[in-house]
Each structure stands twice: as C-alpha cells, then as structure tokens.
Amino acid sequence: MPEVVEDPVKAKPELRYRRVILKLSGESLTRSGERGIGGDEVHHIARQIQSAHSSGCEVAVVVGGGNILRGAQFSDSNASVQESTAHYMGMLATVINALALQDALEAIGCPTRVMSAIRMDGVAEQFIRRRATRHLSRGRIVILAAGIGSPFVTTDTAAAQRALELEADIVLKATRVDGVYSEDPEKNPHAMLYDRLDFAEVVAKNLRVMDATAIALCREHGVPILVFNFKKEGNIVRAIAGESVGTWIGLRL
Ligand code: UDP
DSSP states (O other), X not given: OOSSOXXXXXXXXXXXXXXXXXXXXXXXXXXXXXXXXXXXXXXXXXXXXXXXXXXXXXXXEEEOOTTTOOGGGGOXXXXXXXXXXXXXXXXXXXXXXXXXXXXXXXXXXXXXXXXXXXXXXXXXXXXXXXXXXXXXXXTOEEEEESTTSOSSOOHHHHHHHHHHHTTOSEEEEEESSSXXXXXXXXXXXXXXXXXXXXXXXXXXXXXXXXXXXXHHHHHHHXXXXXXXXXXXXXXXXXXXXXXXOSEEEESOO
C-alpha cells in the first residue's frame, strides 16, 4: 500500500493528508505531572487543532483518558474494583475529556461533534461510521470518545481502528517527546531519535510507539503513523501539513 492513500477526486492538491486521526493522550489536557483537566492546556490544544483544521484537512481526534484513570491501575487481583470495570471507567474518562475539548474548540469557532463508542445519549452521539464520515466531509471536527467501547485495550488501538474505518491517511500520535527513540531519552540522554522507521523494525526492536494491537492493525493495513511532540508550538499544524516533524513509521522507508 502506498505511504499516503489519496483520493484524486477529493484530495485538495495543497494538502499532504486529506483526512487524519489525531491521537491525543489525556495527559495532553493537563499540566505535566498533574491529573485532571487544565483550562489553559485544553485551550492550547484546541488552538492548534483549529489551525490545522483551517488548512482544509479533515480531522478526527481520538482522545485518551490517562489524566483521569487507566484500567490497568486496577490489574492487581486484590483491588476492590475489577479490572474490566476499571477499563470501562477509563473509557468514561475519555468522554469527560472529549466534552472539555469540544467546548474549547467550539469556543473558538470550530464546529465539533463528539461521538462515543459507548451509547451516551444526552452527552454525545453514538459512533456510527457513516455518520462520522459525513461529519468530517462537512468540515466538522469529530472527537471520538470511549475508545472502541471494549475493555483491555487503549485509545491507541482505538486510533488505529478508527483510522481504518474512516479511511484516514495517517495516525498522528501526539506525545510529550520529539518522536521514537532507541531508548528512553529521560533515562539515557544519548538515546537516538529516529527520523523514519518501518513497522518491522518497530516490532523487532520492541520500540515504544503505540500499543501492540495498534501497531499490528496499522502494519497489516499499511496505515502510517507519525509520532511527534505536540508541546512544540505549531507541531500539530506541521504534522498535518506533512512537514518533516517527529518519527514517521510506515511499511517501507
Ligand atoms: N480503554 C478501554 N478500551 C478502549 C479505550 C480505552 O478499555 O477502547 C480504557 C483503558 O483502561 C485505558 C483507559 O480507557 O487505559 C484510558 O485510555 P488510554 O490509556 O488510552 O488514555 P491515554 O493514555 O491516551 O491518556
């Protein structure tokens, strides 16, 4: 499969990507090391998404919930909350984040829809693939909440799954570091930052990019992933514009 799948009829010639999935971790909505939601952080992310969206690219955001809760926190068999329950709690956390992001986007004039994989009439639309596609083609930013609606996976898997369903050109994985490193850069300052990688190398070297299911889905279906640092001003716009930023991962270099 080619690196970028473009519909020659629909693709806007100046756009590198026609449709993207932007994976935002819950931690991107709060100050480093803190929990919950930070107003300034949400506003900052919303401004960046707005700039990217105004280029004409269709943007679907898969939002995580780690700033509130991750199911794996309850993996201890002695925990009073069962792990599967905790994963559902994690999915609900992503809905909380999605609502915050929606308000921040709408406050700056971006039409936005929240679609949840768990039915939650009254706060969000149900995720229906064809409806999501229609929202995107009408210029709405779609925030995808509640992951895939099933426990024991993360929103990385949801990003890959939705990229396939919505025929996105790429998964943009926003992180706090500049891309994929040979080792943890916080532990080894000499760790090497990769510019480009192929999926085989990611698997062989067990590099921490996204969870294994997400990598397997993207690899099998040839959907590239770009891992980049969203903390650097303008990087979301650069990533969506297809500029050289972060680490690009695809089927071949
Ligand atoms: N989760 C789940 N199924 C999904 C997506 C998420 O069970 O399809 C749960 C899982 O426990 C996960 C939590 O929701 O840890 C929050 O999502 P994630 O850890 O991906 O958030 P992030 O790290 O991106 O903030």
